[in-house]
Amino acid sequence: MPELPEVETVRAGLDRLVVGAVVRDVEVFREYSVRRHAGGPAGFADQLRGVRVTGAARRGKYLWLPVAPAGGGEPAAALLAHLGMSGQLLVRDPAVAGEWEHPHLRVRLHLSGAPSGARYLDFVDQRTFGHLSVTDLAPTPDGAPGGHGSPLTAVPEPVAHIARDLLDPALDRDAAVERVRRRRTGIKRALLDQTVVSGVGNIYADEALWRARVHFARATDTMTRPVVRRVLDAATEVMTESLAQGGTSFDDLYVNVNGESGYFSRSLAAYGRAGEPCPRCGTPVRRDEFMNRSSFTCPRCQPRPRQGRW
Structure with missing residues (x-):
């Protein structure tokens, strides 16, 4: 999508x-x-x-x-x-x-x-x-x-009910951090909730979490403000880079107004790379089922959370 x-x-x-x-x-x-x-x-x-x-x-x-x-x-x-x-x-x-x-x-x-x-x-x-x-x-x-x-x-x-997105100059980032921390859910679910912060989908959530070294199941109410901000900053960064390359295309279902595909799929570090070496540490990327979709993580860079605050 x-x-x-x-x-x-x-x-x-x-x-x-x-x-x-x-x-x-x-x-x-x-x-x-x-x-x-x-x-x-x-x-x-x-x-x-x-x-x-x-x-x-x-x-x-x-x-x-x-x-x-x-x-x-x-x-x-x-x-x-x-x-x-x-x-x-x-x-x-x-x-x-x-x-x-x-x-x-x-x-x-x-x-x-x-x-x-x-x-x-x-x-x-x-x-x-x-x-x-x-x-x-x-x-x-x-x-x-x-x-x-x-x-x-x-x-x-x-x-009107959709939250501002991470590239919106009018976004209150401090308020966005607090919305994430109040959700009492996994961080990836919070990122995908368009009433918390909009525009982030499955692909860019996985890429942002990989960059921030945070597992998708980490509980938002156990995350400190600096860690949440690090995740949001990573999502902003990865979407800005993707935008510069025209977005992410895996087939002809997404094209721009001239019918041309984007090229950011060539730069993905985690999403869709199950079994391939993590670009950062070389550990094979893991695929897990998530909300009838998939999540891709590096088991070493993004260890599965334990109970308690990180």
């Missing part, structure tokens, strides 16, 4: 290529892809026709395009996207790429006036876990911008 660096890569592409465009028409090819929109496919299309895309913003794994009437005015709504496991937003100019259509095309926005000259913004989704909706914007409680990429002090209503 795309995590923060992958979604941020897509956001940056949309910011560059479609902000300023007017949505002239909307086609919904699969109703399930707009299942979260209260008005159904017809209402979804009606709310987008004639609006101007004024920005591209992100909080954690959620991405949205604030929209306003083409004739002027402030954004009061946004096109909200959650990519799920395989969702992609592709910016296309058929004059360059031809009229070929992706076999998993679910929704198409017809554009005019895009700075890139693009005519389509396509939502494609092979596994159909992703979704689009048009939603009202709500003011942020702290008065700070709602997400990275937009100065608006507002966030889509369905995202």
Whole structure:
């Protein structure tokens, strides 16, 4: 599933290529892809026709395009996207790429006036876990911008409960440390809880914990503030490095808006490396089952926790 660096890569592409465009028409090819929109496919299309895309913003794994009437005015709504496991937003100019259509095309926005000259913004989704909706914007409680990429002090209503992410300048890191320590759970479960800190998924949690030398099952309420901060700093570091390489791609289910893959998978130290030598000490990386998924650790660098405070 795309995590923060992958979604941020897509956001940056949309910011560059479609902000300023007017949505002239909307086609919904699969109703399930707009299942979260209260008005159904017809209402979804009606709310987008004639609006101007004024920005591209992100909080954690959620991405949205604030929209306003083409004739002027402030954004009061946004096109909200959650990519799920395989969702992609592709910016296309058929004059360059031809009229070929992706076999998993679910929704198409017809554009005019895009700075890139693009005519389509396509939502494609092979596994159909992703979704689009048009939603009202709500003011942020702290008065700070709602997400990275937009100065608006507002966030889509369905995202209001999502915590700020580790790359958000408005994040209160001391408060994030305390939220982790109050969870009374394993540290990896806390990292994956999007109401604690958003944007971290299975891949980057494993990489951050490896860098911080902390086992995924270590109890958060036994962790000191410096150790929690070390984990959060490691997660920030690994996601920043991944973002510089366009995210992590293992197959063609994650690509950026131009259909290109990221390369951070080549730099992973723990995730997916079961049986391979730890890059730090040479001990074979261990795989454990975790929440119907997998966790990858170095048994030497990240020893399994014992009872009591570390």
